[in-house]
Amino acid sequence: MTEGMDAGRREFLKRGTLILGGLTLLGLAIPSGVYVLAPLWKRSEEEWVEVAAVSEVPVGQPTKIEFVRRKKDGWVTIEGRSSAWVVTADGRQFTAYDPRCTHLGCPYRFDAAQGKFLCPCHTAMFDIDGNVLSGPAPRPLDRFETKVVGKKLLIKPAVEKKEG
Ligand code: FES
Incomplete structure (x- = not known):
């Protein structure tokens, strides 16, 4: 394997990890935010x-x-x-x-x-x-x-x- 191929693979893994981490955070943040803010949208x-x-x-x-x-x-x-x-x-x-x-x-x-x-x-x-x-x-x-x-x-x- 060449040095260039290793660098490309590292970059691919780095981006993939960032994207997966971001999606996981969104998956946790959206339901939590809806739960916390829901009373504001309800009529008193x-x-x-x-x-x-x-x-x-x-x-x-x-x-x-x-x-x-x-x-x-x-x-x-x-x-x-x-x-x-x-x-x-x-x-x-x-x-x-x-x-x-x-x-x-x-x-x-x-x-x-x-x-x-x-x-x-x-x-x-x-x-x-x-x-x-x-x-x-x-x-x-x-x-x-x-x-x-x-x-x-x-x-x-x-x-x-x-x-x-
Ligand atoms: S009749 Fe005027 S307040 Fe009751």
């Missing part, structure tokens, strides 16, 4: 919150339930106090209303004597199904998703807007 989302035992919610009587809501945003989980007006007619199906009036967001209350939700800010009035009875509210009360798991009521406090 409210988490389901266990708010009460099903048996604790009175049948036919709207009840304000307070809870801590959690929202994942990227790598961060944000917590904050929240509440919902929960209504059930049978102890099995539950409706949870956003506690903010659909007019300008004031907190409203349930008036048991009238059987209606009343907003003190501009006198909007809603029935127990959340429908607007009077006042300036442009749509029914906003709702949160609910589900029952075992004997617990869970709420996902992301507003589902119902058009009026």
